[in-house]
Amino acid sequence: MKRFGLGLLLLFFIVSASGQGGTSFYHLGGATLQSTTYNASYFPNGTFFIGLPVISGVNVYFNNQFSYNDIIAVQDGIKSFDIDNLLSTLDINNGVSAHTNINLLQLGYRTPYGIGLSFFINEKIATDFIYSDEILNLLWKGNGGLIGKEINFSALGANINYFREIGLGMAFETTDKRLKLGARIKYLQGIVNMNTPDNLKAVASTYDEYYQLDVNWQNLKFQTAGLSQFKDESTNSEDVVNYLLSNDNIGFGLDLGLEYRIKPNQSISLAINDLGFIGWKENVQTYGLNDTSFIYNGVDLQGESIIDSLPTFSDVKLDTTYEQYTSLLPSNLIGSFTYTPFDGTDVIATLNTRIIKSHFNTAFGLGIRKKISPNLLASATITKLPQQFVNLGVSFAASTGPVQFYAGTDKIFGYSVPNMKWASFQFGINLAFGRGENGDSKGEQKRFFKKDGVQNQAKGVGTYSLHGTKIKSKRYESIYTIVPIQKKQERAGIFDGKNRFRRAAAMINSNSSRANKVGKKFKNVPNSPNPSNKKGKPSKPAKLKRKR
Amino acid sequence: MKKLYVSLLFLTLCIVGCNLNKLDFDNIQNPPYKGLLAQPIGEAFYTLVDLLLDGDSTQDIQYDESQLIYLSLKVQDTLSLAKESTNEGMDLTIFTKQSFALPAISIESPLFETFESGSFLIEKPEIIFNFTNELHLPTAVGFTSFYGTKINSDGDTLRRELLIYNNFYDYATDGLIAISNPQIGATNAEITMITLDKSNSDLDEFLSWTPEMIYIEPFMVANPDLNDDEILDFSSGETSPDRAFNEDAMFYSGIEFNMPLTVVFEDLVVEIEIDSISIDLDLLERIDSLEFKIVTYNYLPFFGTLDVQFLSADSVVLFTINNATQIMAAPYLNASYQVESARTEEAFIPLSAAGIAALPNTETIKLLFTLNSSESGSLNYTPLLSTYYLDVKLSVLVQLNIDL
Numbered sequence: 001m002k003r004f005g006l007g008l009l010l011l012f013f014i015v016s017a018s019g020q021g022g023t024s025f026y027h028l029g030g031a032t033l034q035s036t037t038y039n040a041s042y043f044p045n046g047t048f049f050i051g052l053p054v055i056s057g058v059n060v061y062f063n064n065q066f067s068y069n070d071i072i073a074v075q076d077g078i079k080s081f082d083i084d085n086l087l088s089t090l091d092i093n094n095g096v097s098a099h100t101n102i103n104l105l106q107l108g109y110r111t112p113y114g115i116g117l118s119f120f121i122n123e124k125i126a127t128d129f130i131y132s133d134e135i136l137n138l139l140w141k142g143n144g145g146l147i148g149k150e151i152n153f154s155a156l157g158a159n160i161n162y163f164r165e166i167g168l169g170m171a172f173e174t175t176d177k178r179l180k181l182g183a184r185i186k187y188l189q190g191i192v193n194m195n196t197p198d199n200l201k202a203v204a205s206t207y208d209e210y211y212q213l214d215v216n217w218q219n220l221k222f223q224t225a226g227l228s229q230f231k232d233e234s235t236n237s238e239d240v241v242n243y244l245l246s247n248d249n250i251g252f253g254l255d256l257g258l259e260y261r262i263k264p265n266q267s268i269s270l271a272i273n274d275l276g277f278i279g280w281k282e283n284v285q286t287y288g289l290n291d292t293s294f295i296y297n298g299v300d301l302q303g304e305s306i307i308d309s310l311p312t313f314s315d316v317k318l319d320t321t322y323e324q325y326t327s328l329l330p331s332n333l334i335g336s337f338t339y340t341p342f343d344g345t346d347v348i349a350t351l352n353t354r355i356i357k358s359h360f361n362t363a364f365g366l367g368i369r370k371k372i373s374p375n376l377l378a379s380a381t382i383t384k385l386p387q388q389f390v391n392l393g394v395s396f397a398a399s400t401g402p403v404q405f406y407a408g409t410d411k412i413f414g415y416s417v418p419n420m421k422w423a424s425f426q427f428g429i430n431l432a433f434g435r436g437e438n439g440d441s442k443g444e445q446k447r448f449f450k451k452d453g454v455q456n457q458a459k460g461v462g463t464y465s466l467h468g469t470k471i472k473s474k475r476y477e478s479i480y481t482i483v484p485i486q487k488k489q490e491r492a493g494i495f496d497g498k499n500r501f502r503r504a505a506a507m508i509n510s511n512s513s514r515a516n517k518v519g520k521k522f523k524n525v526p527n528s529p530n531p532s533n534k535k536g537k538p539s540k541p542a543k544l545k546r547k548r
Numbered sequence: 549m550k551k552l553y554v555s556l557l558f559l560t561l562c563i564v565g566c567n568l569n570k571l572d573f574d575n576i577q578n579p580p581y582k583g584l585l586a587q588p589i590g591e592a593f594y595t596l597v598d599l600l601l602d603g604d605s606t607q608d609i610q611y612d613e614s615q616l617i618y619l620s621l622k623v624q625d626t627l628s629l630a631k632e633s634t635n636e637g638m639d640l641t642i643f644t645k646q647s648f649a650l651p652a653i654s655i656e657s658p659l660f661e662t663f664e665s666g667s668f669l670i671e672k673p674e675i676i677f678n679f680t681n682e683l684h685l686p687t688a689v690g691f692t693s694f695y696g697t698k699i700n701s702d703g704d705t706l707r708r709e710l711l712i713y714n715n716f717y718d719y720a721t722d723g724l725i726a727i728s729n730p731q732i733g734a735t736n737a738e739i740t741m742i743t744l745d746k747s748n749s750d751l752d753e754f755l756s757w758t759p760e761m762i763y764i765e766p767f768m769v770a771n772p773d774l775n776d777d778e779i780l781d782f783s784s785g786e787t788s789p790d791r792a793f794n795e796d797a798m799f800y801s802g803i804e805f806n807m808p809l810t811v812v813f814e815d816l817v818v819e820i821e822i823d824s825i826s827i828d829l830d831l832l833e834r835i836d837s838l839e840f841k842i843v844t845y846n847y848l849p850f851f852g853t854l855d856v857q858f859l860s861a862d863s864v865v866l867f868t869i870n871n872a873t874q875i876m877a878a879p880y881l882n883a884s885y886q887v888e889s890a891r892t893e894e895a896f897i898p899l900s901a902a903g904i905a906a907l908p909n910t911e912t913i914k915l916l917f918t919l920n921s922s923e924s925g926s927l928n929y930t931p932l933l934s935t936y937y938l939d940v941k942l943s944v945l946v947q948l949n950i951d952l
Contacts, residue, residue, distance in 0.1 A: 144584025211586040298588030
């Protein structure tokens with residue numbers, strides 16, 4: 001029993017599934033090529049990217065309802081399993097998830113038309129195990145406290161998935177830069193799977209009348225694939241290698257993402273990841289009980305022996321079959337809202353849901369993203385993961401030359417090993433080429449300059465850029481951008497004859513500026529009737545006209 | 549500077565919260581398993597006939613059209629008087645008071661063997677004797693004895709006499725009832741019916757004593773009208789003979805009754821045995837507490853309480869649960885005494901430590917229902933219909949304590 005308890009504990013600590021960690025990293029937006037994993041429409045600035053094997057991306061996520069200290073009690077120096085305390089820590093529905101994602105290769109290229117293309121190979125281990133507190137209560141406390149209640153074992157499910165994904169991604173942005181769209185198509189090579197069917201139904205009840213036991217189940221199966229490849233002694237290492245490289249366990253997956261700018265300083269993002277399946281055909285073994293339903297009423301007290309008349313379960317058989325099956329990937333929904341109060345600063349609220357066996361596990365994040373310098377982007381996020389208390393996460397992406405280093409975690413506090421319930425971190429190094437000095441890609445810079453004189457929607461809505469110089473805007477009203485009043489000498493210096501377009505005007509009509517191509521470096525036409533174009537004669541700043 | 553302070557504060561919080569102790573999985577003790585398990589034991593369905601009547605009895609149970617239960621019996625003996633009198637050393641040609649024994653009657657009660665104790669009163673108990681007499685002599689019958697027996701819980705046989713009142717007799721001093729006889733020369737037989745009921749005996753009390761066997765030892769008396777030692781002699785011709793001994797005369801005696809079971813129950817104890825309790829001994833030694841739950845669906849017109857006995861293989865009572873609480877309430881009856889709806893009662897009976905200790909040696913659990921016709925003890929006679937029944941469902945709630 002001790003081994004059983006220990007094994008159970010270790011299982012809970014080790015087993016896991018992917019997805020809901022990395023909210024802080026997600027809040028970096030499209031800073032890295034790995035960002036496309038979260039939202040397929042995210043594509044970093046730059047022209048060409050290389051993600052080196054393994055070091056380009058290691059992503060680990062682990063989440064459990066309880067910690068070592070929740071299950072181990074120490075009294076008078078004696079340690080013992082405290083199952084009652086464990087049960088008290090459980091929610092109605094609980095889960096254990098552990099996901100690891102290792103980039104084997106990742107390439108990215110932004111075409112001259114701004115379309116981002118990516119190719120990636122990832123090794124993924126995703127383990128999800130869900131259970132309800134009622135099930136553990138039933139096992140540990142017996143059915144005596146659950147009389148009259150229906151215990152739904154359908155809330156019990158497992159999906160342990162080891163697979164490789166090979167995919168192509170594409171992301172692009174509409175010409176008005178309001179909408180980004182992206183998709184990733186993935187070929188999946190399944191290696192190991194242990195799965196309970198999604199249509200598992202199992203219910204147990206103890207009737208209030210006189211404790212009759214009502215039990216029925218359908219599709220009570222445990223499907224496995226690939227296990228025998230590793231445990232069968234007759235399988236040699238060459239076979240294992242061949243199996244790892246290629247086998248008939250094939251599936252397909254799809255990631256879809258978008259980002260839509262509602263207002264100049266507000267945008268929403270939505271991503272649906274891991275829509276897909278794997279058809280398991282090779283090394284498949286399914287263990288299951290045939291569908292059964294019975295009510296045990298005790299025995300006939302007028303003659304039969306109790307023991308003799310206990311149900312023999314003769315109709316219940318444990319079968320092993322070798323039929324192929326299909327497992328769905330645990331899909332992941334991420335939605336976020338971004339508000340940009342200041343230039344280079346974004347506030348982001350994110351809702352991140354992972355669908356595990358038809359159960360929605362939702363995480364929340366509220367964070368701030370700050371462009372600290374042209375080569376350093378950082379985020380800080382308050383995270384609330386399923387089953388966990390809030391914590392603080394931080395992430396950053398830094399570049400020096402073509403080397404980009406990134407790291408992130410959703411958890412800063414609480415690194416106490418005995419109390420550890422969850423962890424989420426990722427880090428890696430990419431090579432990124434074709435990035436501008438500000439970290440923008442050349443193509444991005446070109447498009448950015450075309451917009452000179454209007455709000456920089458991509459890099460901080462709170463910024464107004466006039467004639468190549470950034471000034472902070474105070475707010476927007478209708479078609480107007482309101483900027484602080486500039487100092488006289490600065491205003492005077494705008495057309496001081498030396499730096500013709502050095503400083504922005506104090507108040508600008510945005511639409512007018514766009515329509516009049518304000519800020520565009522047009523040629524000086526000597527015969528122009530407009531005196532403002534004449535060298536040495538400063539123009540008067542345009543006055544703000546308020547519409548009421 | 550502010551940023552520095554904030555950074556230092558964060559760093560401090562992180563460090564304070566860190567604990568990099570290794571997880572120690574050695575020498576962890578397992579807690580005892582204390583699961584509370586609820587499980588049905590079983591169900592028993594008893595009709596009223598099952599409850600009241602001895603299954604081994606050969607007596608017939610009759611029902612009328614309303615399913616009212618009758619106890620019926622009909623026994624007939626034939627006696628050749630000449631032969632019997634010769635065997636008894638009598639000479640019926642001499643007209644003097646002479647008696648000889650009629651065949652004894654033993655009645656196995658179809659009711660009472662199932663009752664542990666208590667009593668019930670039948671509203672109209674009747675035992676009818678019939679005699680068919682061909683003898684041309686004045687005849688009377690009497691009872692040498694009329695008693696019942698039953699075996700008590702100690703195995704002793706108890707005996708109770710039926711008390712017959714004087715008004716039953718025609719010859720009270722002799723304890724005789726006259727039997728009609730045909731006149732001299734007549735060829736017919738005279739039939740006499742004698743009814744024994746609670747007007748001329750304590751038959752209701754006698755039956756409420758719940759005898760398992762009833763023994764009747766009748767005797768016949770010829771010339772009961774004569775005084776002892778008196779001999780009539782008609783040879784002088786002074787008087788006409790009013791009697792004669794016809795040697796071929798036969799005498800038929802019989803007993804018959806049809807008792808409708810309209811009764812009052814008073815603490816009548818009915819037992820139900822649950823046999824062959826086979827529970828894992830290891831498991832029994834790991835029980836912290838145990839509670840029986842008994843659910844009764846009562847279609848019987850009685851109130852009831854319950855005692856439970858644990859019996860060993862040789863029927864020794866190891867433990868008794870005396871439970872005074874009522875676990876059966878009488879259902880509502882309509883004008884035809886049909887049950888309109890059952891009364892459902894639940895009883896939770898926790899078992900003491902002594903009871904739990906007795907379980908390993910328990911072979912049989914006996915449920916003893918004590919039935920009463922009314923809660924107040926009033927004499928409300930209720931007809932017993934064969935449609936009445938009792939449904940008993942037994943379950944158990946066990947708290948285990950198992951070292952893992």
